[in-house]
Amino acid sequence: MSIKRKVAVALGGLGGRVSRGFGLGGGTSLPGAIALRLDPGLIGALAGRLDRGPILITATNGKTTTANMLASICREAALEPVHNAAGANLTYGIATALMAAYNTKPGPDSEPRIGIFEVDEATVRNVSAQLAPRVFSVGNLFRDQLDRFGEVDQTARLIQEGIEPLAPDATLVLNADDPRVAALGRDSARPVLYFGLGEDVPSATTVDDAQDSKDCLICGEPLAYTKRYFSHLGEYACPHCGFRRPLPEVTAVKLRLSLKETRFLLCTPGGDAEVALPAPALFNVYNALAAASAALAAGISLDSIVAGLNAFSPAFGRFETLEAAGRRLRLMLVKNPTGFDQAIGALEIEPGPKNLVIAINDTLADGTDVSGLWDANLERLGQTGAVVTTGTRAHDMALRLKYAGIPETSVIVDSDLAAALERAFQKAPPGEEIFVLSTYTAMLDIRKHLEKTAGVAAFWADRGSDAPREEVSP
Amino acid sequence: MYPELMNLYGDRGNITALVQRCRWRGIDVTVEDLRVGDRPGGDYDILFIGGGQDREQLLVRDDLMANRDHWAALAEDGLVVLAICGGYQLLGREFLTHEGEQIDGLGLLDVVTVGGKKRLIGNVIARADWAPKTPALIGFENHSGRTRLGAGVEPLARVEVGFGNDGQDRTEGARRGNIFGTYLHGSLLPKNPWFADHLLESALRRKYTDAFELEMLPDELETAARGAVTRRVGEVRRRRWWPELLKR
Numbered sequence: 001m002s003i004k005r006k007v008a009v010a011l012g013g014l015g016g017r018v019s020r021g022f023g024l025g026g027g028t029s030l031p032g033a034i035a036l037r038l039d040p041g042l043i044g045a046l047a048g049r050l051d052r053g054p055i056l057i058t059a060t061n062g063k064t065t066t067a068n069m070l071a072s073i074c075r076e077a078a079l080e081p082v083h084n085a086a087g088a089n090l091t092y093g094i095a096t097a098l099m100a101a102y103n104t105k106p107g108p109d110s111e112p113r114i115g116i117f118e119v120d121e122a123t124v125r126n127v128s129a130q131l132a133p134r135v136f137s138v139g140n141l142f143r144d145q146l147d148r149f150g151e152v153d154q155t156a157r158l159i160q161e162g163i164e165p166l167a168p169d170a171t172l173v174l175n176a177d178d179p180r181v182a183a184l185g186r187d188s189a190r191p192v193l194y195f196g197l198g199e200d201v202p203s204a205t206t207v208d209d210a211q212d213s214k215d216c217l218i219c220g221e222p223l224a225y226t227k228r229y230f231s232h233l234g235e236y237a238c239p240h241c242g243f244r245r246p247l248p249e250v251t252a253v254k255l256r257l258s259l260k261e262t263r264f265l266l267c268t269p270g271g272d273a274e275v276a277l278p279a280p281a282l283f284n285v286y287n288a289l290a291a292a293s294a295a296l297a298a299g300i301s302l303d304s305i306v307a308g309l310n311a312f313s314p315a316f317g318r319f320e321t322l323e324a325a326g327r328r329l330r331l332m333l334v335k336n337p338t339g340f341d342q343a344i345g346a347l348e349i350e351p352g353p354k355n356l357v358i359a360i361n362d363t364l365a366d367g368t369d370v371s372g373l374w375d376a377n378l379e380r381l382g383q384t385g386a387v388v389t390t391g392t393r394a395h396d397m398a399l400r401l402k403y404a405g406i407p408e409t410s411v412i413v414d415s416d417l418a419a420a421l422e423r424a425f426q427k428a429p430p431g432e433e434i435f436v437l438s439t440y441t442a443m444l445d446i447r448k449h450l451e452k453t454a455g456v457a458a459f460w461a462d463r464g465s466d467a468p469r470e471e472v473s474p
Numbered sequence: 475m476y477p478e479l480m481n482l483y484g485d486r487g488n489i490t491a492l493v494q495r496c497r498w499r500g501i502d503v504t505v506e507d508l509r510v511g512d513r514p515g516g517d518y519d520i521l522f523i524g525g526g527q528d529r530e531q532l533l534v535r536d537d538l539m540a541n542r543d544h545w546a547a548l549a550e551d552g553l554v555v556l557a558i559c560g561g562y563q564l565l566g567r568e569f570l571t572h573e574g575e576q577i578d579g580l581g582l583l584d585v586v587t588v589g590g591k592k593r594l595i596g597n598v599i600a601r602a603d604w605a606p607k608t609p610a611l612i613g614f615e616n617h618s619g620r621t622r623l624g625a626g627v628e629p630l631a632r633v634e635v636g637f638g639n640d641g642q643d644r645t646e647g648a649r650r651g652n653i654f655g656t657y658l659h660g661s662l663l664p665k666n667p668w669f670a671d672h673l674l675e676s677a678l679r680r681k682y683t684d685a686f687e688l689e690m691l692p693d694e695l696e697t698a699a700r701g702a703v704t705r706r707v708g709e710v711r712r713r714r715w716w717p718e719l720l721k722r
């Protein structure tokens with residue numbers, strides 16, 4: 001490694017420590033930002049040193065969960081995952097993770113390293129040439145943070161540009177049920193591994209979710225669906241040009257859903273195995289399928305895959321459970337209409353009224369445009385219990401609920417997070433469960449408040465002083 | 475119109491607002507979705523079209539143009555039309571893309587749109603001078619097109635915060651009679667109940683009698699939400715940007 005490169009890595013690391021020392025945060029991205037400034041070729045050089053090569057994971061929804069599932073699988077396969085921190089999914093965050101791995105020298109009996117990089121949809125094309133991933137996974141393309149990218153079509157184009165520089169033998173792992181994603185594998189010269197739900201999974205025709213992709217990407221005619229699981233995911237074919245859902249090689253059948261866990265039979269070309277995934281709802285089955293397929297493409301055994309999925313623990317705000325003041329809180333991150341519909345879908349798994357807190361912030365990291373609230377199918381909340389809305393856009397949320405037909409008398413509005421949580425605790429006596437649907441920065445604030453007041457352990461205790469921070473586009 | 479193709483940024487919320495504000499008053503209302511290839515009927519009271527992506531907007535344009543005379547006749551008859559973002563551009567005379575391609579619009583509003591490079595994004599507060607005594611319109615804009623108003627229209631509102639039609643002349647949207655075009659989504663009508671009611675009242679007057687008056691609704695939550703946004707917009711504008719950057 002050249003002197004210049006070593007200096008870049010050292011200075012970057014120093015910058016991160018100084019920034020953290022002053023309480024400014026920046027541990028997950030700043031070192032990478034400094035080092036990349038000095039040495040733009042850094043990512044390629046460090047990624048090239050990974051024993052088992054990098055795997056790149058992108059999607060508009062669920063990439064953090066998928067990456068965490070894959071990391072769990074890798075650990076079961078006796079591999080050491082080099083993994084960018086939650087939210088640090090832009091170039092700087094990736095460089096930071098690689099530098100951290102480079103700065104800890106492997107011992108004589110340490111495990112071989114494998115890279116797992118969750119990458120922002122818009123950043124994919126900037127990093128894929130350098131990172132040279134051996135496996136490139138695209139989970140889904142929903143309408144997401146439109147104020148940042150302009151539109152969904154644009155996102156598909158950006159990912160296509162990220163695929164072009166890949167090595168000829170790099171494997172594409174694609175969701176067959178998402179027409180936008182499946183189209184990326186059409187006419188691909190590279191090997192493609194498709195995943196999707198099994199044939200026995202019923203269509204959810206009664207569910208009218210936020211839809212943003214119903215036209216054929218190839219010819220623009222409307223797609224004909226024979227099954228629809230949620231949003232634009234399902235079994236489809238284009239009557240005009242013949243583009244249709246490719247037959248997936250990795251599938252999930254015999255689904256049994258509960259709020260606590262999801263059981264299914266994972267079918268792969270190398271055999272079938274029963275999975276008990278400790279996370280609820282259909283979209284987590286998709287995340288598991290994406291992780292399992294990426295692991296298969298990286299040559300990991302089915303045994304390790306199943307063990308890794310069973311040992312998975314939900315990450316920050318992805319249905320994680322925590323105890324606070326005698327109540328059980330379930331935290332769900334909602335960053336776009338699809339996320340909202342998924343969270344509401346999960347609430348519907350078990351019937352009965354629920355205690356709800358909905359926290360909506362509109363900072364850059366959350367998305368400054370809150371109109372997505374009107375695309376989410378909040379009418380489905382219908383017979384829920386008390387709802388407390390909070391965050392900088394607490395009133396917009398309350399207004400959305402009013403127009404969704406939820407009685408104004410069962411909605412409490414308080415833009416102050418601490419006060420809102422207090423109100424929610426009053427409504428839900430000890431022993432009850434409270435569901436918290438929240439945007440990114442509001443979720444951070446809620447955790448911080450609970451750590452201070454309700455005896456909740458700091459989530460990031462096991463990761464040193466790094467707080468997760470979403471970056472803005474560089 | 476075109477609910478799947480032209481529904482970005484919560485446009486559906488405008489339909490929700492119109493429907494609910496009718497139901498709360500006991501007014502019967504039917505929503506009909508018009509899709510590409512459908513034959514439009516003649517008995518509509520309010521027409522709504524939202525924003526779409528480039529590819530979809532072109533599909534919709536061709537379909538609109540196929541029924542051009544039909545829509546022009548209804549517009550002359552006083553049909554109430556609300557068009558947002560991409561829909562607003564399609565109602566105009568023409569659209570010049572960033573690459574220099576010229577696309578004809580429906581021509582219901584005398585406006586011309588030119589594609590721009592930088593997107594104009596952010597919260598908007600704008601005042602409708604043609605409706606004095608009404609509170610400002612509050613919404614969110616996100617568009618790359620720059621729209622210029624011709625002599626045949628007047629601006630929907632005057633921008634106090636935000637970019638508006640072209641980011642320069644401080645106008646927002648356009649109106650001619652009962653036809654309204656605007657860049658404000660967010661969703662527009664739930665947070666601007668007076669404007670929603672103006673559309674409803676105009677439609678009911680056209681349908682029944684000129685003297686039709688809507689009964690008032692308790693809009694406390696709407697008022698509170700408007701106040702919260704106004705405060706929030708002020709807060710964001712005052713906040714310095716660099717401490718945020720340092721933290722990343």
Ligand SMILES: [Zn+2]
Pocket residue numbers: 216217218219220221238239240241242243
């Ligand atoms: Zn087609």
